[in-house]
Amino acid sequence: MIYLDNAATTKPCRECVEAVSAAMNDCYGNASSLHKMGTVSINLISRAKQAVLKGLALGNPPLEGEVIFTSGATESNNTALFGANLRKGKIVTTAMEHPSVARVIDKLEEKGSEVVRLAPKNYSDFEGALIDSVDEKTSLVSCMAVNNETGFAVDVKRLYKGVKVKNPRTLVHIDAVQGFLKIPLDGDLISVSGHKIHASKGIGALYIKKGVTVSPLLFGGGQQKNLRSGTEAVELIAGFEAAINAYRYDYEYFSALKEKLLAELVKIKDISINSGEKCLPNIVNFSVRGVRSENMLHSLEQYDICVSSGSACSKGKTSKVLAAFGVSDKDADSAVRVSLCHNNNEEEIAFLCEKITETVKRIRR
Ligand code: PMP
Numbered sequence: 001m002i003y004l005d006n007a008a009t010t011k012p013c014r015e016c017v018e019a020v021s022a023a024m025n026d027c028y029g030n031a032s033s034l035h036k037m038g039t040v041s042i043n044l045i046s047r048a049k050q051a052v053l054k055g056l057a058l059g060n061p062p063l064e065g066e067v068i069f070t071s072g073a074t075e076s077n078n079t080a081l082f083g084a085n086l087r088k089g090k091i092v093t094t095a096m097e098h099p100s101v102a103r104v105i106d107k108l109e110e111k112g113s114e115v116v117r118l119a120p121k122n123y124s125d126f127e128g129a130l131i132d133s134v135d136e137k138t139s140l141v142s143c144m145a146v147n148n149e150t151g152f153a154v155d156v157k158r159l160y161k162g163v164k165v166k167n168p169r170t171l172v173h174i175d176a177v178q179g180f181l182k183i184p185l186d187g188d189l190i191s192v193s194g195h196k197i198h199a200s201k202g203i204g205a206l207y208i209k210k211g212v213t214v215s216p217l218l219f220g221g222g223q224q225k226n227l228r229s230g231t232e233a234v235e236l237i238a239g240f241e242a243a244i245n246a247y248r249y250d251y252e253y254f255s256a257l258k259e260k261l262l263a264e265l266v267k268i269k270d271i272s273i274n275s276g277e278k279c280l281p282n283i284v285n286f287s288v289r290g291v292r293s294e295n296m297l298h299s300l301e302q303y304d305i306c307v308s309s310g311s312a313c314s315k316g317k318t319s320k321v322l323a324a325f326g327v328s329d330k331d332a333d334s335a336v337r338v339s340l341c342h343n344n345n346e347e348e349i350a351f352l353c354e355k356i357t358e359t360v361k362r363i364r365r
Pocket of ligand 1 (some may be wrong): 194
């Protein structure tokens with residue numbers, strides 16, 4: 001199998017699988033139990049929190065604040081946005097957000113918040129435009145770190161600083177699912193997900209900066225300082241920690257693979273590349289005119305190649321997110337996303353290019 005759909009999900013790494021298995025055998029105590037086994041679980045969770053804090057900062061001093069473990073980034077985003085105790089006011093966000101942010105902001109808009117949505121296609125300096133939109137009424141800025149469909153990356157640290165200069169009371173939420181461990185992050189609330197970094201599905205985290213208060217989404221036993229009730233998934237948390245510690249993002253390696261892929265793709269007539277220069281090199285989105293995404297996908301599938309049309313979450317629906325990057329509806333209908341991880345290599349890219357070229361010839365004949 002040539003798996004090139006790592007923005008949808010990743011294969012759990014060996015370190016994660018071993019840590020989950022070890023925790024299932026040895027750390028099965030409930031973290032709320034007062035006996036020794038409870039303490040073992042509490043210690044494991046504390047260690048994993050430190051790994052998340054360190055991972056968010058990526059080489060800079062670890063961020064300060066609280067980390068709560070969740071079922072994934074959808075829950076983290078919902079908790080952050082519904083729980084942020086927003087004063088009614090203006091929300092500044094983008095037209096490229098994942099539905100787990102976009103739909104929540106739609107709800108907040110229905111409840112009376114004014115919402116401004118900026119599309120990257122309209123600005124050469126996107127961070128600057130977001131910062132400029134903040135005024136004294138702005139209660140929240142929510143912006144993803146890296147777009148899941150194109151790889152477009154935001155300078156999150158600059159955004160955070162700039163917003164705070166404009167209005168120190170504005171909260172900044174970052175959906176960092178595709179940016180975690182790839183770019184340095186900062187924010188008042190940051191959402192991450194395990195299954196995008198070679199941990200398992202069903203585990204994520206929400207970072208809450210020191211001094212920021214959030215109301216819980218889930219009520220019950222009061223676990224995790226009353227911020228997220230429910231028995232902690234110790235085994236999945238162990239796997240998450242192991243995957244964070246094992247993760248390496250090699251920008252040069254992905255750039256070389258992207259270059260190789262683009263060098264072949266540009267030979268195809270009527271192709272447009274939807275991942276521009278501000279995009280991280282592990283995600284490459286392109287449209288071959290006249291070849292619908294699903295036809296390309298199923299053709300490549302016959303050779304055991306897994307790629308995606310836009311994002312897996314949009315399940316075949318034409319991506320509105322691509323429009324935010326200036327991609328026409330017609331091109332969005334032909335969009336293919338190749339998303340890489342460190343397990344991919346040049347031979348796989350060469351084979352992919354060969355099969356894409358064959359498919360285009362066959363369908364356009
Ligand atoms: N945000 C982004 C940018 C994503 O790519 C995804 C997953 N496709 C999510 C949020 C949702 O994450 P999860 O699957 O952990 O709920």
